Amino acid sequence: MPIRVALAGVGNCASSLVQGVEFYGECGDAPGLIHADFGGYGIGDIEFVAAFDVDARKVGRDLSEAVFEEPNCTTRFSDVPETGVEVRLAPVMDGVGRSLSTEVRVGGDEPVDVSRVLQESGAEVLVNFLPVGSSEATAFYAGASLEAGAAFVNCIPEFIASEPAWASRFEDAGLPVLGDDVKSQFGATMLHRAVVQTMRDRGVRVENTYQLNVGGNTDFKNMLDEERNRTKRVSKTEAITSLLDDEIGVRIGPSDYVEFLDDNKQAFMQVEGRKFGETPVSVDMKLSVEDSPNSAGVVAEAIRAAKLGLDRGISGPIESVSAYLFKHPPARMDDDDARKLVESFIKGDL
Numbered sequence: 001m002p003i004r005v006a007l008a009g010v011g012n013c014a015s016s017l018v019q020g021v022e023f024y025g026e027c028g029d030a031p032g033l034i035h036a037d038f039g040g041y042g043i044g045d046i047e048f049v050a051a052f053d054v055d056a057r058k059v060g061r062d063l064s065e066a067v068f069e070e071p072n073c074t075t076r077f078s079d080v081p082e083t084g085v086e087v088r089l090a091p092v093m094d095g096v097g098r099s100l101s102t103e104v105r106v107g108g109d110e111p112v113d114v115s116r117v118l119q120e121s122g123a124e125v126l127v128n129f130l131p132v133g134s135s136e137a138t139a140f141y142a143g144a145s146l147e148a149g150a151a152f153v154n155c156i157p158e159f160i161a162s163e164p165a166w167a168s169r170f171e172d173a174g175l176p177v178l179g180d181d182v183k184s185q186f187g188a189t190m191l192h193r194a195v196v197q198t199m200r201d202r203g204v205r206v207e208n209t210y211q212l213n214v215g216g217n218t219d220f221k222n223m224l225d226e227e228r229n230r231t232k233r234v235s236k237t238e239a240i241t242s243l244l245d246d247e248i249g250v251r252i253g254p255s256d257y258v259e260f261l262d263d264n265k266q267a268f269m270q271v272e273g274r275k276f277g278e279t280p281v282s283v284d285m286k287l288s289v290e291d292s293p294n295s296a297g298v299v300a301e302a303i304r305a306a307k308l309g310l311d312r313g314i315s316g317p318i319e320s321v322s323a324y325l326f327k328h329p330p331a332r333m334d335d336d337d338a339r340k341l342v343e344s345f346i347k348g349d350l
């Protein structure tokens with residue numbers, strides 16, 4: 001059965017997701033998936049029915065072309081045949097910040113009525129892929145999702161699923177919501193959490209840690225603006241510090257834009273602690289990863305969880321799945337516990 005999906009923002013993450021649906025639609029359960037079958041849904045069941053952006057190079061184009069338009073720079077791992085879905089112009093609001101003003105060419109005629117387009121397209125799930133710091137625009141899309149009766153998957157560090165006021169609006173509307181801020185399939189947060197958790201479990205007192213991230217896509221360029229970056233820093237930092245009881249020295253977040261890296265993200269991490277006899281131990285790590293497919297693999301899970309939520313009449317945040325797939329979920333859990341709960345959710349035991 002198809003899952004009718006709308007996209008807010010047709011940037012690099014959307015590109016990887018659209019390509020992934022094509023790629024796995026063809027190959028079923030090829031390597032690289034967390035779940036080939038998520039409660040009876042495959043990735044190939046995802047059908048895009050609407051898409052919104054503000055960049056004149058993407059608006060008016062078929063989604064299959066828009067995903068490869070500049071300034072998108074992620075790897076092309078699959079061709080995408082024409083979808084019949086035209087990217088529609090949305091209100092820009094605070095979607096394009098200072099650092100992106102030369103990258104994103106805002107243009108087009110009158111913005112569409114987003115909630116109306118969602119309703120007319122029959123969208124069941126709206127995915128928020130806006131730039132970090134789009135606070136007003138995220139609230140606008142969350143509101144449009146509620147109006148149109150669509151579940152909401154919030155991939156960015158604006159707090160919707162984890163914000164009680166928004167969570168109860170989705171609950172009252174009888175709609176699932178998942179978020180906030182995607183925890184990539186195998187990214188800096190997962191690796192950093194795994195090391196900190198192992199040290200903690202082995203009795204090491206973690207004393208300080210950093211995680212410095214650089215990349216060359218528009219996401220990183222946007223995050224040069226420290227003011228827009230505030231919630232990203234909170235989300236990424238809490239994903240680590242929530243594992244520990246003590247206060248530690250910590251610095252975590254996007255750290256610079258290195259244009260020639262394009263969609264390759266590099267994360268430099270250090271964790272220092274004290275073990276038996278208060279003697280020191282220190283771990284240094286470097287992760288290098290293609291950034292956008294790393295989030296798309298997780299969003300493909302979240303979309304199918306949202307659809308299962310709709311099928312089962314679940315309203316409000318889906319806590320287990322959010323804890324497993326997002327950095328700033330409504331309820332925090334150890335990754336192992338969250339994974340077991342997700343398996344139970346898939347089986348319908350929760």
Ligand SMILES: NC(=O)c1ccc[n+]([C@@H]2O[C@H](COP(=O)([O-])OP(=O)(O)OC[C@H]3O[C@@H](n4cnc5c(N)ncnc54)[C@H](O)[C@@H]3O)[C@@H](O)[C@H]2O)c1
Nearest residue numbers: 009010011012013053090092095129130131132156218295
């Ligand atoms: N790459 C990852 O692994 C990862 C992980 C966690 C979170 N995220 C978050 O996901 C989001 C999307 O990332 P990305 O790399 O695709 O960013 P991107 O910059 O490539 O894409 C953002 C898109 O949103 C469009 N946009 C701006 N304002 C808009 C508006 N009002 N309405 C509709 N579209 C608008 C832009 O034109 C652009 O096409 C970012 O917030 C990022 O931080 C990414």
